[in-house]
Amino acid sequence: MDKIVVKGGHSLKGEVTVSGAKNAALPILASALLADGKSVYRNVPDLADVTTMLKVLGTMGCGTGRLTGERTDVCEVSVEGPIHPEAPYDLVKTMRASVLVLGPLVARFGRARVSMPGGCAIGARPIDQHLKGLKALGADIHLTEGYVEATAKRLKGGTVNFDVITVTGTENVMMAAVLAQGRSVLENCAREPEVEELARVLNKMGARIQGAGTSVITIDGVDGLNPVEHAILPDRIEAGTLMVAAAITGGDVLVRRVVPEHLEPIILKLRETGCTLTTEEGGIRVKAPSVIHSVDVKTAEHPGFPTDMQAQLMGLMTVADGTSVISERIFENRFMHVPELHRMGADITIQGHTAVVKGVRALSGAPVMATDLRASASLVLAGLRAEGKTEVQRIYHLDRGYERLERKLRDLGADISRVKA
Ligand code: EPU
Numbered sequence: 423m424d425k426i427v428v429k430g431g432h433s434l435k436g437e438v439t440v441s442g443a444k445n446a447a448l449p450i451l452a453s454a455l456l457a458d459g460k461s462v463y464r465n466v467p468d469l470a471d472v473t474t475m476l477k478v479l480g481t482m483g484c485g486t487g488r489l490t491g492e493r494t495d496v497c498e499v500s501v502e503g504p505i506h507p508e509a510p511y512d513l514v515k516t517m518r519a520s521v522l523v524l525g526p527l528v529a530r531f532g533r534a535r536v537s538m539p540g541g542c543a544i545g546a547r548p549i550d551q552h553l554k555g556l557k558a559l560g561a562d563i564h565l566t567e568g569y570v571e572a573t574a575k576r577l578k579g580g581t582v583n584f585d586v587i588t589v590t591g592t593e594n595v596m597m598a599a600v601l602a603q604g605r606s607v608l609e610n611c612a613r614e615p616e617v618e619e620l621a622r623v624l625n626k627m628g629a630r631i632q633g634a635g636t637s638v639i640t641i642d643g644v645d646g647l648n649p650v651e652h653a654i655l656p657d658r659i660e661a662g663t664l665m666v667a668a669a670i671t672g673g674d675v676l677v678r679r680v681v682p683e684h685l686e687p688i689i690l691k692l693r694e695t696g697c698t699l700t701t702e703e704g705g706i707r708v709k710a711p712s713v714i715h716s717v718d719v720k721t722a723e724h725p726g727f728p729t730d731m732q733a734q735l736m737g738l739m740t741v742a743d744g745t746s747v748i749s750e751r752i753f754e755n756r757f758m759h760v761p762e763l764h765r766m767g768a769d770i771t772i773q774g775h776t777a778v779v780k781g782v783r784a785l786s787g788a789p790v791m792a793t794d795l796r797a798s799a800s801l802v803l804a805g806l807r808a809e810g811k812t813e814v815q816r817i818y819h820l821d822r823g824y825e826r827l828e829r830k831l832r833d834l835g836a837d838i839s840r841v842k843a
Contacts, residue, residue, distance in 0.1 A: 423843045426814040426828055428805030430787055434673035434834040437705070440661045440680055441467040441825040442495065442654035446616040448519045449593040450623050450654060451475045454484065454499035455526040456601065457627055459649035466497040466654055467825040470818065474517040481513065482506050482523075501649075511537040511568060517822075518542060521549055522590055525598035528561050528572040535571050543794040545753040555582040555595030559602050579604030579643055587612050587723045592639070593620050600629040602643040611639050614724040615684045619655050626650045656680055659730045660824060661706075662688040663799050666734045667831060668708040669697050670741065670807045675834060678705035687727045691717055691735065695742065716744035716781055721751050733759045733800035740768035741807055742781035749776045759797035762790040766804050766812065787812040795823040802827065806836055813841075 442465035452475065454461040466472060468488070476486040476497065485500035507527040514520040518539035527534035539549065553563050553570065558580040561572045579602045582595055589612040596617070599606035611617065613635055621634030627650045630642040661680045668675035669692060682689070682701050689699050689706070696711035716739055721729040729752040739746040740763055750756045757777055760770050765788045769780040787810035792798030798820040805812030814820070817840070820827060828838045 423815065424817055425841050426802060426817050426820070427839050427841055428787070428802060428812045428814070429837040430785070430806055430808040430810065430812065432671060432806070432835050432837055434668050434671045434675050434806070434831070434836060436834045437676040437678055438664055438830050438834055439678040440656040440664065441465070443467070443616060443619070443657035444469055444471055444823050445589070446619045446654050447472055448475050449522045449590065449597070449616070449620045450652065451479065451497070451499060452522040452526055453597055453620065453623060453627070454479065454649070455501060455505070455523060456530050456597065456624070457647040457649045458501050460485075460498055460500040461649040462651045463497045464653040465495050467657065468494055469825055470822045471517050471519065472497070474513060474520065478509050478513050478520045478523060481510065482508065505531055507531045507534045509536040514539055518547065519590060521552065522594055524552060524570065524572060525556065525594035525596070528556060528574055529577055529598040529601040532575060533573050535569050537569050538565065543758060544756045549591070551584050551586055551588045551591040552594045555584070555591060555608070556598055558582045559595070559598055559606060561598070577602035579606040579641070581607045582609065584608070584610040589614050589617060592617050596621065596631065596634070596639060596641060597624070599641040599643060600624050600631065600647065604643055606641045606643065608639040608641070609637065611637050612723060613637060615655065615658065615681070623650055623652050626652060658684040658688070659728065661685055662728070662731045663734050663803070663824070664830065665692060665706070665708045666738050666803055667806060667834070669695060669710045669714065670738050670803050671836075672710045672712070673834070674707070674709045676702060676705045676707045680706055682706060687725060688731055691719060691727060695738065714738060714742040714781070716742040716746040716779070718747045720749040723752070729753055729756060730796050732756060733796040734803055736770070736777060736779060737763065737800035737803040739779040740770070740782060740785060740804060744781055746779045746781070747776060748779060751775065758793035759800045762793070762797070762801055763804060765790055766808055768804070784809055786810055789813045789815065792816040792819040795819050799824065799827070802831075802838070806831070806838070
């Protein structure tokens with residue numbers, strides 16, 4: 423298995439450009455199912471998860487492809503001819519976001535058979551809210567042989583009040599409601615920028631959605647949608663990860679192609695650590711202080727501090743001056759990076775959903791194991807700072823969500839390489 427080898431101690435300097443957002447690309451690719459014809463997406467990151475979503479669509483009978491040469495960021499999905507509305511276990515088990523085809527399939531084809539995602543490394547992650555929403559729009563839902571089967575002649579507008587704020591749940595039900603008959607009102611919705619971006623794409627396709635980005639979304643169903651061309655927004659979590667890379671190495675980096683408003687909770691937190699962040703044309707510059715101050719963090723739904731940045735911020739806190747209290751409030755098991763950070767000399771104690779991080783003078787490089795996507799990123803960040811060599815194994819997790827991360831870091835001056843197995 424490939425691994426990443428980092429030799430720490432180099433300050434990162436220069437400019438880096440952020441790729442398209444994974445968590446926007448996945449629902450947007452699924453939304454292609456809602457219209458006949460060819461949709462074309464630009465700025466689609468080249469990631470394992472995106473490839474899995476293209477495979478899911480391909481097994482159903484969609485034409486899918488990524489351009490080569492200069493435009494590898496362009497993906498096409500065409501819906502022509504019969505669609506077999508099923509997402510099989512083999513694919514869903516490798517990526518739970520495959521469940522995002524459920525809403526579009528039942529709305530458009532009246533039937534969907536999608537494998538139930540199991541638990542995952544960061545928590546149980548049920549999909550009860552997705553199913554509750556689809557039922558409220560009139561879908562019949564049955565669970566058989568590990569699959570969700572949803573059927574409906576035509577969905578009907580309805581009111582859905584989510585009991586839990588869920589990103590993909592909001593997206594799935596929104597994609598179903600766009601073709602339902604009449605008005606749907608979704609309450610207690612996720613307000614993440616990726617939900618707003620999906621609504622933007624659906625509206626370009628002819629949908630009538632209002633309120634995305636707030637907690638109440640109103641959707642007036644239409645009879646049909648058109649294919650679309652769209653450039654996907656930049657990945658705020660990749661941007662945040664690169665910003666922490668600058669901070670943890672005592673660096674000075676301009677992170678290009680960002681939407682500063684989407685990064686606000688991360689920017690505010692990094693300022694509290696003593697970093698200087700300035701908005702420049704085309705990006706945000708992060709200058710590290712000589713000493714990183716400790717800060718407390720509670721993860722929360724957007725616009726709170728994102729759970730997808732918790733592990734990376736914890737990496738930074740391992741070398742801060744003082745003690746930091748980090749509370750994870752979205753997922754029940756998202757501290758898998760802690761035992762690995764211990765191996766590098768970090769001083770962290772877990773008490774339930776809280777980690778108490780006492781900054782240490784230095785980390786020391788060690789062989790460590792990636793356990794999930796963001797945990798992997800935190801280990802790479804710690805490796806950039808540590809004395810000596812860090813080897814991060816199981817980096818397929820990293821490849822699910824970061825496009826060529828080691829190349830981007832190397833271009834900023836890091837001593838990092840991928841060693842093929
Ligand atoms: N939840 C339920 N029932 C549901 C749905 C969710 O109880 O039906 C719970 C979850 O178990 C969790 C909480 O609600 O405790 C929030 O989960 P959410 O549904 O919002 O997560 P998600 O939609 O499955 C997306 C991102 C994650 C990100 C979370 C939270 C995508 C494809 N994935 O997951 O991204 O952590 O929102 O912001 O958008 C990552 O990129 O590393 C990643 C894990």
